[in-house]
Amino acid sequence: MDRQTEIEQIKEIIGLADQKSAFLDDTIAHSPISRYSSPERFERERALIFRRRPVIVAQSSELEVPRAFLTKRFLDLPVLLTRDENGNVRAFLNVCRHRGAKLEREAKGCKRVFTCPYHAWSWTNEGELRAVPQEAQGFPNLPRAERGLRRLPCAEKNGFIWIVADPDLAEMPDIDGWLAGIGAELDWIGLDQHRIAAIEEIDIKANWKLLMEGGMEAYHFRVAHKNTIGPYFPDNLLTYQMFGPHMRAILPRISMPDMRDTPEDNWEIRRDANMVFTLMSNSQLLVQQDHVMWFHFEPITHDLTHVRMATLVPRALPDTEEMQAHWDKNQKITVTALMEDFQLGEEIQSGFASRGNPSHLFGRFEGALHRFNACVEEMLAS
Ligand code: FES
Numbered sequence: 001m002d003r004q005t006e007i008e009q010i011k012e013i014i015g016l017a018d019q020k021s022a023f024l025d026d027t028i029a030h031s032p033i034s035r036y037s038s039p040e041r042f043e044r045e046r047a048l049i050f051r052r053r054p055v056i057v058a059q060s061s062e063l064e065v066p067r068a069f070l071t072k073r074f075l076d077l078p079v080l081l082t083r084d085e086n087g088n089v090r091a092f093l094n095v096c097r098h099r100g101a102k103l104e105r106e107a108k109g110c111k112r113v114f115t116c117p118y119h120a121w122s123w124t125n126e127g128e129l130r131a132v133p134q135e136a137q138g139f140p141n142l143p144r145a146e147r148g149l150r151r152l153p154c155a156e157k158n159g160f161i162w163i164v165a166d167p168d169l170a171e172m173p174d175i176d177g178w179l180a181g182i183g184a185e186l187d188w189i190g191l192d193q194h195r196i197a198a199i200e201e202i203d204i205k206a207n208w209k210l211l212m213e214g215g216m217e218a219y220h221f222r223v224a225h226k227n228t229i230g231p232y233f234p235d236n237l238l239t240y241q242m243f244g245p246h247m248r249a250i251l252p253r254i255s256m257p258d259m260r261d262t263p264e265d266n267w268e269i270r271r272d273a274n275m276v277f278t279l280m281s282n283s284q285l286l287v288q289q290d291h292v293m294w295f296h297f298e299p300i301t302h303d304l305t306h307v308r309m310a311t312l313v314p315r316a317l318p319d320t321e322e323m324q325a326h327w328d329k330n331q332k333i334t335v336t337a338l339m340e341d342f343q344l345g346e347e348i349q350s351g352f353a354s355r356g357n358p359s360h361l362f363g364r365f366e367g368a369l370h371r372f373n374a375c376v377e378e379m380l381a382s
């Protein structure tokens with residue numbers, strides 16, 4: 001965020017606080033519940049969004065050193081991520097090219113060569129077929145070049161590893177283009193200089209969009225989070241801006257309106273506000289004063305989402321026991337508040353069967369949810 005934008009954003013929030021107004025869109029909107037409750041709809045999202053657009057699969061520090069590897073499941077794809085000697089990251093299907101065994105069984109480690117547990121064909125971490133036992137007899141004239149590991153388009157950007165979960169797509173789309181300007185915001189945070197200090201994972205019985213919507217409005221803060229984080233935020237005050245399908249929301253803390261009495265030169269948005277970056281289609285970043293929380297949503301079915309919740313911290317800060325205790329405490333506070341949202345998400349999902357609501361209503365100060373859903377609809381239509 002450039003300095004001018006930072007000042008403008010703070011002024012906008014102070015203005016709203018002075019007028020005792022929320023940040024308002026023009027109209028209310030309806031969101032049909034089939035968006036969240038229909039398995040057929042989820043299948044379309046899987047095919048047209050999650051299998052077709054860039055998604056984050058890991059944070060760079062999860063694959064830190066040369067020869068590091070990670071195995072993942074993304075949707076129904078078994079994925080093998082590797083980092084080569086030169087630091088380049090690649091993504092492959094974790095599937096043997098002989099007869100389809102799972103090539104690497106470990107979740108992570110360090111290897112230059114991957115050997116299949118079935119008949120010991122092996123590949124380098126660059127995906128080239130390296131050895132085939134008894135090749136001359138069993139596989140005369142084997143076209144080795146055609147038996148490299150199946151690659152997935154992959155890129156490393158802003159401290160994350162992005163893939164397109166489609167092995168038939170030859171080229172990775174330009175990530176800067178995909179980020180539609182929000183990449184500059186991520187650069188400003190210095191996300192590529194962050195590492196994971198704490199992480200936990202959980203399955204939540206709710207649609208992925210319901211979970212992401214929770215980070216796009218502050219209408220619920222004083223109610224749903226009254227015993228946790230609610231008192232630290234002004235009631236129902238959040239501004240947002242779209243960057244293509246992505247979003248930056250600013251959540252001022254109660255201290256922000258008081259900034260009007262201090263010189264502009266001292267204004268720092270990260271000191272007096274949290275920001276939530278929604279990166280379509282599977283990550284949200286809660287940017288706090290000295291660290292960033294990363295929420296990684298891995299949709300499994302229309303009503304089940306695997307969520308990874310991680311504290312990302314600047315590498316420049318000392319990695320001491322004291323600092324770790326600080327990060328652990330922060331992780332706990334955020335996860336406690338987030339679980340309040342997730343509980344609501346599960347309850348909403350379980351209520352769909354009642355057919356009590358044909359649609360949800362988004363008020364004028366919940367416009368960000370409407371914009372988010374409109375972006376999802378657009379991706380499904382295009
Ligand atoms: S299935 Fe992997 S070597 Fe045969």
Ligand SMILES: [Fe+2]
Pocket residue numbers: 214215220224225337341
């Ligand atoms: Fe919340």
